[in-house]
Amino acid sequence: MAHAAAPVSLPTIEFINNEATLQDLASAVTLLFEPAPPIVAHLYSKRPYASYTALIDETEQGYTPEDAAKKVDATATPSADDEETQKTLKRLNEEYEAKYGFKFVVFVNGRPRSVIIPVMEERIRNSTKEAEMKVAMDDMVAIARDRLKKLNAAAKL
Template identity: 45%
Template sequence: MAASEFSSLPRPEQEKLLSLLFEHSQVFLDYVLPVCQEPAQSWEELIERIRGHLRTMLKTPDDERIPGIIAAHPRLGAKKVDSALSQAEQASLQTASARETEQLAELNAEYERTFPGLRYVVFVAGRPRSVIMDDMRERIAKKDIEAEKRTAFDAMCDIALDRVAGLGDKI
């Protein structure tokens, strides 16, 4: 389907497609669907429009919707991941040694203690575990929750762009 057709789809189909690209979060869908009603010339244009709208949300740092949107993404290395696309993207993390799995679980816990209500979101596809875990450590050390929200929203949009590219004509 062409991106230009998205705005003419019934809302349930729009929600299903955005949930495929971004992970399902009703809070996210309710927030971004209004800016998706103007036709886009490409999926990239639509996703960048969503990115801009998410950044607008960040102007109100205590907006209680932000954690709910970010937490829709699965924890890195989680055994149970609902989204088939997330499962595929995180496949390399599932082959970790027992020690690496333990370290990743510890980092997830430390991240969530440092940034209550948030979940670490990063573009994983094709990146080694060591690079991802180093990035996680660096972000934890900065202790900048506003930067984390922005980084998570940007990662969500980068992931969506990659998913669009990977899905091609299957959208």
């Protein structure tokens, strides 16, 4: 008989503060953010945290999307969207990265990938690197907060 996969959960913040190795923290942070070693190294150096919310808040201080772009492709996970949408998103991601120096980050939040195209086109045409860094950080934090909320809800089941 097949066993259901164990639910994914975060270790306690006390464990993160007092016992966690860099790899332990990386495993926990990957549940909140895309895998990004620079985020992990930064967060590890800033321990202790009062809560996971405080840990997420720390990413807004002293960390940029450029740091993440050095180690991780922060684009959304491919879905079942049509091939043309995939090609367009790939092209726009390349344009965006060439213009701003880091990967496009957006809080998709259940929207189909096709609706991201006009967002990317607008931001490529009418934004600045400074504005995009702010939006990208805001979206990275929104993604992490949403994941934390979902993990906490799953833990209560």
